[in-house]
Amino acid sequence: MTLLSNRPSRRFLTLDVFTDSALAGNPLAVVLDADRLDDVAMQKIAAEFNLSETVFVLPPEDIAHRARLRIFTPTQELPFAGHPTVGAAVLLGLLDGAPTGSFTVEERVGLVPCEVAITGDGVGEATFSLPRLPERVGALPEASIIAAALGLVDSDIGFARHVPAQYSAGSPFALVPVASRAAVDRAANMKVGWDAAFGQVKRGSAFIYCSEPVDPAHRFYARMFAPSLGIGEDPATGSAVAAFAGAVMDHETLGNGEHRIVVEQGYAMGRPSQIVLTLTVADGALAKATIGGKAVLVSEGRLFA
Missing domain, CATH: 3.10.310.10 (Diaminopimelate Epimerase; Chain A, domain 1)
Incomplete structure (x- = not known):
């Protein structure tokens, strides 16, 4: 029937x-x-x-x-x-x-x-x-403001050469490097202070990442909060990883050729996801980028x- x-x-x-x-x-x-x-x-x-x-x-x-x-x-x-x-x-x-x-x-x-x-x-x-290659589109406030919005401490923000900044490959994101996977897992949308940290980013979306993946064959571990989009936390965000390609180019040392990078997301939510970012570098610049999964x-x- x-x-x-x-x-x-x-x-x-x-x-x-x-x-x-x-x-x-x-x-x-x-x-x-x-x-x-x-x-x-x-x-x-x-x-x-x-x-x-x-x-x-x-x-x-x-x-x-x-x-x-x-x-x-x-x-x-x-x-x-x-x-x-x-x-x-x-x-x-x-x-x-x-x-x-x-x-x-x-x-x-x-x-x-x-x-x-x-x-x-x-x-x-x-x-x-990617229909549009990633670019850095703005700065973010100092580490103490970002840490307060995420329930972290100042020393949790940043690792190696990675520093917080805004990037976009069609949709803008605040990209926040965090020192460890434990700190990524502790992060939360504290609501108070969110606008101070991320309000200048269109749609106020924050992609938080570290270089300690669960699977050692992968490269990065991440979470993404987008309260203004009605998304408390997103299990997997390809457009954020597309923007993140810009941060990888700026902060990692990649030679010419093709680089396959797997980003883990959603693990903290019980929705494990693997996003495959492939970067093609020519003459030291990003020539092409793809997202797959x-x-x-x-x-x-x-x-x-």
Whole structure:
């Protein structure tokens, strides 16, 4: 028996992204056949799902591209985000039915080329090239102000050559290096003092990281807080790692060639995620950067809205 069978509906699916295990990684809702939804309806639906992001798939403006994506948090639209791009790309690859594929999706930040490989039943991997290379876009306040906003002490802030700063690859983030994984795990949004530390960053999102991963084969361990987006803590944030590529270029010593860096996120939430950042360096400068990861289908349904 199908309830509400006479009401108009559209298909949606959920995936867990930056993992190949259901109920890990970062959950994502993808709404198909969204071309008849207006901005207000999309925002209300994203609030209803109440996940970090919800993606709406629309026909592309250029038929040479695979689809146009619009990305919403529970409170606002984003021009670009990593886990929605990876998850939507894997879903589009699953719908296409081919084991591998290459296509371009349209996002508000610009065109995003994607490479997809289907690796199992409802499981795939996607990599996308950053539509905009990262850049340092501003400073952050002194360590004592940042530490107070995160419930840390001044000595927890910074390690090696890494210092706090604002970076963006389409979406801006406060990037806060922290001395140890224990300090990253102690960090919290203290609310009082948050605006003083991060209010100058558009959307006030803070990506906190250290160089002590859980898996020694990986490179960094991170958490991300975005209270102004309706996201207390995000299990995996590809757009933050895209911005973080700028900090890696500024503070690490990378020779020419390709560098694969795995960033762990979500472990403190019980949602372990692995985000693969690949940097191509030529003549000492960043020539290309990609974000990649796996995604697994979790649920499918009909949206009566």
